[in-house]
Structures are given as C-alpha cells and as structure tokens.
Amino acid sequence: MMPANLVGTAVALGLFVLAGGAYGVLYTASVARSSILLERASYLCYVSQLLIALAVCLVSPLGLLWKLFIATSALAYGFIPPVTWRLLEKMHHQHAQ
Amino acid sequence: MYRSQRLALRYFAAAITLFGVMTAAGLLSALYYVDSSLLYNVFDFQMAKILHINTLVIWLLMGFIGAVYWFLPRELGREVVGIWLAEVLFWIFCAAVAVVAVVFIFVQYGSSDQFSMWFINQGRKYVEAPRWAAVGIVAVVLTFVYNVTATAWRARRMTGILWVLILDLVPLSVLYLDAFPQITNMSHDLYWWWWLVHMWVEGTWEVLIGCLMAWSLMELMGTSRRIVEAWLYIEVMMVLGTGILGLGHHYFWIGTPQYWLGIGGFFSALEPLPLLGMVVHAVYDAGTHHMKTTNRPAFYWVLAEAFGNFIGAGVWGFMMTLPQINLYSHGTQWTVSHGHFAFWGAYGCGVIAIIYLVLQQTRKAQNFDSRAWKWSFALLNLGLVGMVGGLLVAGITQAIYERAQGGSTLQAFVVASENQWFQSGMYARVIFGLLFAIGYLVLVYDLLVIGKRAAVAQRTQEASA
Amino acid sequence: MLVVLTFLTVDSLNVTRAGGIQVPNYDVINQEIGYANDWSRGFEVPVIGASEPLFGRTYSLPEATELMKLGKAVIQSRACMDCHTFFGNGAYYGPDLTKSWLDPAWSQIWMPMTGAATRGDAMVEFLMHPEQYPTWTRQMPNLHLTRAEAQAVVAYLKWMSAVDTNGFPAHFGRIQTQN
Numbered sequence: 001m002m003p004a005n006l007v008g009t010a011v012a013l014g015l016f017v018l019a020g021g022a023y024g025v026l027y028t029a030s031v032a033r034s035s036i037l038l039e040r041a042s043y044l045c046y047v048s049q050l051l052i053a054l055a056v057c058l059v060s061p062l063g064l065l066w067k068l069f070i071a072t073s074a075l076a077y078g079f080i081p082p083v084t085w086r087l088l089e090k091m092h093h094q095h096a097q
Numbered sequence: 098m099y100r101s102q103r104l105a106l107r108y109f110a111a112a113i114t115l116f117g118v119m120t121a122a123g124l125l126s127a128l129y130y131v132d133s134s135l136l137y138n139v140f141d142f143q144m145a146k147i148l149h150i151n152t153l154v155i156w157l158l159m160g161f162i163g164a165v166y167w168f169l170p171r172e173l174g175r176e177v178v179g180i181w182l183a184e185v186l187f188w189i190f191c192a193a194v195a196v197v198a199v200v201f202i203f204v205q206y207g208s209s210d211q212f213s214m215w216f217i218n219q220g221r222k223y224v225e226a227p228r229w230a231a232v233g234i235v236a237v238v239l240t241f242v243y244n245v246t247a248t249a250w251r252a253r254r255m256t257g258i259l260w261v262l263i264l265d266l267v268p269l270s271v272l273y274l275d276a277f278p279q280i281t282n283m284s285h286d287l288y289w290w291w292w293l294v295h296m297w298v299e300g301t302w303e304v305l306i307g308c309l310m311a312w313s314l315m316e317l318m319g320t321s322r323r324i325v326e327a328w329l330y331i332e333v334m335m336v337l338g339t340g341i342l343g344l345g346h347h348y349f350w351i352g353t354p355q356y357w358l359g360i361g362g363f364f365s366a367l368e369p370l371p372l373l374g375m376v377v378h379a380v381y382d383a384g385t386h387h388m389k390t391t392n393r394p395a396f397y398w399v400l401a402e403a404f405g406n407f408i409g410a411g412v413w414g415f416m417m418t419l420p421q422i423n424l425y426s427h428g429t430q431w432t433v434s435h436g437h438f439a440f441w442g443a444y445g446c447g448v449i450a451i452i453y454l455v456l457q458q459t460r461k462a463q464n465f466d467s468r469a470w471k472w473s474f475a476l477l478n479l480g481l482v483g484m485v486g487g488l489l490v491a492g493i494t495q496a497i498y499e500r501a502q503g504g505s506t507l508q509a510f511v512v513a514s515e516n517q518w519f520q521s522g523m524y525a526r527v528i529f530g531l532l533f534a535i536g537y538l539v540l541v542y543d544l545l546v547i548g549k550r551a552a553v554a555q556r557t558q559e560a561s562a
Numbered sequence: 563m564l565v566v567l568t569f570l571t572v573d574s575l576n577v578t579r580a581g582g583i584q585v586p587n588y589d590v591i592n593q594e595i596g597y598a599n600d601w602s603r604g605f606e607v608p609v610i611g612a613s614e615p616l617f618g619r620t621y622s623l624p625e626a627t628e629l630m631k632l633g634k635a636v637i638q639s640r641a642c643m644d645c646h647t648f649f650g651n652g653a654y655y656g657p658d659l660t661k662s663w664l665d666p667a668w669s670q671i672w673m674p675m676t677g678a679a680t681r682g683d684a685m686v687e688f689l690m691h692p693e694q695y696p697t698w699t700r701q702m703p704n705l706h707l708t709r710a711e712a713q714a715v716v717a718y719l720k721w722m723s724a725v726d727t728n729g730f731p732a733h734f735g736r737i738q739t740q741n
Contacts, residue, residue: 010417021369029384066419133700425732
C-alpha cells in the first residue's frame with residue numbers, strides 16, 4: 001500500500017464510523033425533539049457515510065472481501081438507530097404499562 | 098451508611114490519588130520525547146512509562162472495586178459479608194502499591210534471575226509488578242469475589258445485574274493468573290499476554306463497567322431496573338459476541354497463523370456497532386430527561402463515557418484495525434492515540450461519573466452543582482482530545498515514513514521521529530497533557546468541596562423552617 | 563465464540579511452538595537468516611540459509627534453548643518492552659525489535675564504531691555499553707548487562723527475526739535481503 005493510499009483509507013474508515021455515529025446521534029435527537037431539521041441533518045450524515053463507503057469500495061486498495069464488508073456494514077449502520085430507538089421505546093412502554 | 102460504603106469512599110480516594118500519579122508519570126513520559134537527555138541513566142523512559150500504565154490499571158480497578166462496595170449493600174439491603182477482611186485488604190493493597198512504586202522508582206530493575214521476577218520487575222508491559230504484588234492483587238480480587246457472592250448468598254436474593262457481575266468475576270480472577278508465568282517463546286508469551294490485556298481490560302472490565310453503569314443510571318435518572326437489565330444483557334451479548342474473537346486483531350503479527358488476519362479484522366470491525374447502540378441509548382436517555390438531572394456532573398460524565406467510548410474505541414479503532422492498514426499503523430504512536438482515547442472513554446469517564454454520583458449521596462446535597470466541575474470537565478476532555486490528536490499526527494507520520502516508506506529499520510525509525518510532523522505532534526501532546534493535569538487538579542478540588550456548601554445551606558434552611 | 567476460540571488457540575499454539583510451522587526451533591541461531599518476498603503468500607517471510615555460527619560457535623538444541631531462556635529473562639528483567647516493541651507490541655520509545663537482527667545499521671554503523679568483527683559481537687558491545695556508542699539523540703540507557711546476558715539477548719533477537727510474522731514489518735531491511 002502506498003503511503004498516500006494508507007492515510008487516505010485510514011482517514012476514510014474513521015470518518016465512515018464517525019458519520020455513522022453522527023447519524024445515530026442526530027436521528028435519536030430528531031425523534032426525541034420531533035425536529036425535521038435534525039432528521040434531515042441525520043440523513044445527510046448517513047448519505048455521507050454511504051458516499052464514504054462507496055469511495056472506499058471504488059478507490060481504496062483494500063481487498064475485495066473487506067470492501068464487501070464495508071458495504072454491508074454501511075447498510076447495517078442505517079438500521080441501528082431506528083431499531084435501537086424502537087427497542088428502547090418498547091421497553092419503556094412495557095415498563096410504563 | 099454501611100461499612101462497605103465507607104470502604105468504597107476509601108477506595109475512591111485511593112483511586113483519585115493514583116489517577117494523579119498516573120497523570121504526573123504520563124507527563125514525564127511525554128517529556129522524554131521532546132528532551133531525550135532528560136534524566137538519562139537516572140530515571141529513564143521505561144520507568145516513567147511503567148508507573149504511568151500500572152497506575153492506570155490500578156486506579157481504574159480501585160474505582161470499580163469501590164463502586165461495587167458502594168452499590169452492593171444498597172442492592173441487597175444488607176452489610177457486605179466479610180467486610181472486615183475487605184477493610185484489612187484495602188490497606189494491604191495500598192501498602193503494596195506504595196512498596197511497588199518505591200521499588201520501581203529506586204531499584205528499577207534487577208538481573209536476569211528469579212529474584213527479579215518475584216521482587217523487582219517482571220518486565221511484561223502492564224504486568225511489570227513483581228510476582229509477590231501480583232499474589233496480593235489475586236488476594237484482593239478473591240476477597241472481592243467472596244464478598245460479593247457471600248453477601249448475595251446470605252441475602253438470599255439475586256438480581257440480573259448481580260448475576261452478570263458474579264459471572265464476570267470468574268474470568269476477572271482467572272485471567273489475572275496470566276500475570277505469573279515466564280514463557281521463553283515470545284509468540285506464546287504474547288498469545289497469552291493478550292488474553293490478559295485484551296480479555297481482562299477490554300472484556301471483563303467492559304462487562305463490569307456495564308453493571309456499574311446500570312446501577313448508576315437507575316440512581317441518576319431513575320431508569321427502571323427492567324430496562325437497565327435488559328440493556329445490560331444486550332450489551333454483554335454484543336460485547337462478548339464481537340469482543341472475544343476481536344482479540345484476533347492482536348494476533349496479526351506475532352507469529353500466529355494467517356487466518357487471524359481475517360477473523361481478527363472482521364470481528365474487531367464489528368465492534369463499533371454495539372458502541373453506536375450505546376450512544377443512541379445515551380442520547381435517548383438525555384432526550385427523555387430533557388438534560389435535566391439533580392446531578393449534572395455525573396450526568397455529563399456519563400455522556401462523555403458514551404461518546405468517548407464510541408469515538409475512542411469505535412472511530413479510532415476502525416481507522417487502524419483492518420490488516421492492510423494495521424500492517425503500517427501497528428506499533429506506532431497511532432496505537433498510543435487509540436489507547437488513550439479508548440481507555441478514557443470506556444473507563445476513566447465512567448469512574449469519575451460514579452464518584453460524583455456517590456458524593457451527592459454522602460453529602461446529601463440536592464443542589465449538586467459547581468463551577469469547578471465544568472472547568473475540570475472541559476480541561477480534562479480538551480486535554481485528552483488534544484493529546485490524542487497530537488499522537489495521531491505523530492502516529493500517521495510514523496506509519497508513512499517509518500513503516501510504509503522506510504521499511505521499519507532503525508534508520509527509518511529515526512527519520513520518522515525527526516520528522517517535523519512527528520515532533521509537532523509530540524509537543525502538542527505535552528501542552529495538552531499540561532491542560533489535562535490542570536483539569537485533574539481542578540477535579541480534585543471540586544471533589545473535595547462540591548455539594549458541601551449547598552448541603553450546609555440546605556440543613557440551615559430546614560432547621561430554620 | 564469461546565468454543566471457536568478454544569479450537570483456534572490449540573491450533574495457534576501448535577503453529578507457534580518452537581519448531582512449529584511459523585516459529586523456528588531455537589537452534590536456528592546457527593544459520594543465516596534473511597527476509598524475502600514470498601509471492602505465493604503476497605508478503606515477506608524469513609528465509610533460513612546456510613550455516614552461520616553465532617559468536618564463533620554452533621549451539622546444540624538444548625544449549626540454544628538454555629540461551630533463549632536466559633535471553634528472555636534478560637528482556638523481562640530489564641523491561642525492554644517498556645521502551646521497545648516485540649512483534650510491534652510494547653512501548654514505542656525505542657525501535658521495533660522484531661527484525662532487529664536484520665537491521666543494516668549493525669554492519670553499517672556499529673561494526674565500524676565498535677571495531678567488532680561480526681554483527682553479533684557489535685550488538686553485544688553496544689548492549690553492554692550503549693552510552694559509548696550514541697547514534698541519535700534518543701539513547702539507550704546502560705542496563706548493566708553482563709557479557710553472557712548480552713549474548714543471550716542477541717541470540718534471542720536472531721531467533722525472533724526468523725519467526726514468520728505474516729509480513730510484519732513490511733519491506734524490512736531491503737538492503738539486507740537484496741544482498
């Protein structure tokens with residue numbers, strides 16, 4: 001791996017997770033506050049995460065299996081915040097009842 | 098207050114003291130990078146480093162043990178069984194830590210015989226404490242296990258959190274036995290060493306802090322037991338699901354078979370996912386409570402824990418965990434950057450949160466707020482993020498110039514270390530380390546006084562009413 | 563997961579025992595060691611060459627094993643891992659020692675500096691008196707090694723350089739292997 005590729009790929013992978021985190025935080029905050037603005041911001045973060053994943057798959061020197069893994073986990077990141085939210089809501093409701 | 102809880106307060110005092118020693122030793126270690134003639138042949142880098150990382154482990158361990166001694170009698174509604182033994186062992190523990198520190202400072206190392214291993218320095222990173230002290234730690238942990246299980250047994254009561262805790266204490270005790278052997282073959286040595294370092298610190302501790310956070314959330318936000326327990330089970334399953342084979346990312350380059358590249362890379366790349374779930378949970382809790390709580394310092398430190406863990410372990414870990422990148426980032430300051438961030442996020446913030454939670458209860462203050470906690474919160478976190486940033490810049494420089502271009506020879510190591518980016522990163526680490534140290538001093542001041550004045554005013558008000 | 567880990571552990575310990583598939587026996591210190599690309603695996607692996615006695619003698623397997631035991635004891639007692647890294651693990655203040663035996667600096671810098679005839683002897687001389695042979699601002703402290711201890715460490719480093727580490731560190735000692 002060439003040095004420029006090395007740094008570029010590592011930074012992209014870091015940003016990939018960071019964007020996923022930002023999406024999770026903003027999504028949860030948007031539902032908690034019923035804010036459309038926050039919701040849009042959260043989707044923007046998720047779209048940027050998908051774009052980073054795409055860039056890693058197209059440009060980086062990672063092996064094919066790792067690229068597949070990145071692509072799959074990019075999709076998984078999309079589900080985690082809404083699923084976690086629903087799970088938490090369900091637990092809280094059950095408890096309230 | 099139960100005797101066990103008074104013991105908890107002593108453990109917290111010892112933990113915070115060692116946190117200070119860790120910070121001082123860390124600052125000293127950072128200084129060698131900017132002035133390499135510092136204390137040459139008098140007190141060299143490795144001794145400062147040993148003090149830094151061993152006090153790190155011990156202060157966190159003392160924080161955890163103290164927290165359990167605090168929560169346990171509340172959980173079971175009775176005094177901890179065999180508390181006198183725990184009290185005696187606390188003082189022995191402190192004395193042992195002091196003796197080991199004195200030996201590390203003044204004797205430093207011995208010759209290549211068994212005497213060194215038993216009484217001076219075992220020289221395996223994180224496991225430098227001589228064997229006699231390791232025996233002491235085993236005794237403390239076994240007493241701790243006895244206290245917890247016997248109290249639950251005597252109380253004839255078990256809760257979900259306690260089950261998880263007790264089951265976790267088994268590997269916590271067993272894995273530490275790896276602190277004793279002296280294995281000639283470096284590959285075997287490091288294979289087992291990672292069982293201790295990864296499984297103990299990143300596995301059993303992760304579960305332990307999960308239990309402590311569950312108790313803390315119940316007290317801090319009034320979250321119901323069913324919810325925290327359900328969440329704890331999910332967390333434990335996910336941490337164990339990804340963490341056990343995530344161990345494999347330490348087995349890329351130690352002589353172990355090539356299949357570890359795939360297994361370790363895959364499972365450790367999954368590790369950010371449960372952390373993301375935890376961040377969502379933290380935001381959910383903060384949202385449903387509208388950021389309102391009677392204990393703002395504890396609340397903010399809990400939030401810092403969730404975010405710090407996600408960024409430190411998740412983001413920083415993912416940057417360098419895939420084998421193709423790790424080949425170049427491994428063994429550089431990049432790892433140091435990740436280590437600092439992850440330890441702080443996963444454990445440091447959590448222990449501080451618990452101490453604030455406990456202090457509010459001991460000082461019986463409803464208005465538990467101060468200006469100092471905000472300063473210490475800001476300084477400690479800013480200092481940490483700055484240090485981690487400096488180390489990341491230095492680490493990336495090493496990955497490029499030492500590993501990828503230079504081929505990791507001594508010459509390549511020197512070239513990378515003299516690179517301007519590396520040196521700037523190291524200077525930044527010292528400066529932000531100083532900020533962190535100031536934050537620590539403010540934290541100590543705040544822990545000593547927070548809530549005291551409010552509690553006195555509250556009592557006067559109640560008396561006059 | 564634990565069951566899988568148990569199986570992998572049994573296999574890994576077998577592969578990494580001295581004399582296993584990826585870790586050579588201790589008497590490899592009697593042979594030449596190089597580091598060259600293995601095209602089938604896509605990275606560099608150690609290459610064990612012709613006979614090359616260490617410190618002018620050939621060690622039997624039991625002798626070599628004893629020497630390694632001493633070497634590891636020295637490495638632990640002087641806490642080498644708290645400045646250097648082994649297979650990339652340890653502290654990061656000193657250079658990585660995984661392939662240190664193959665480092666061209668020994669022949670290019672230390673052999674002329676110490677006046678030693680072989681790389682092994684230069685390493686011993688440096689380890690015993692590091693303050694006399696400074697090459698850089700960050701200097702190794704004098705850890706009061708006896709000659710026997712220093713020789714054992716050098717032997718240990720030679721053995722370690724023959725461990726197949728899945729290509730870590732990449733492109734090490736190019737000059738060494740090209741020669």
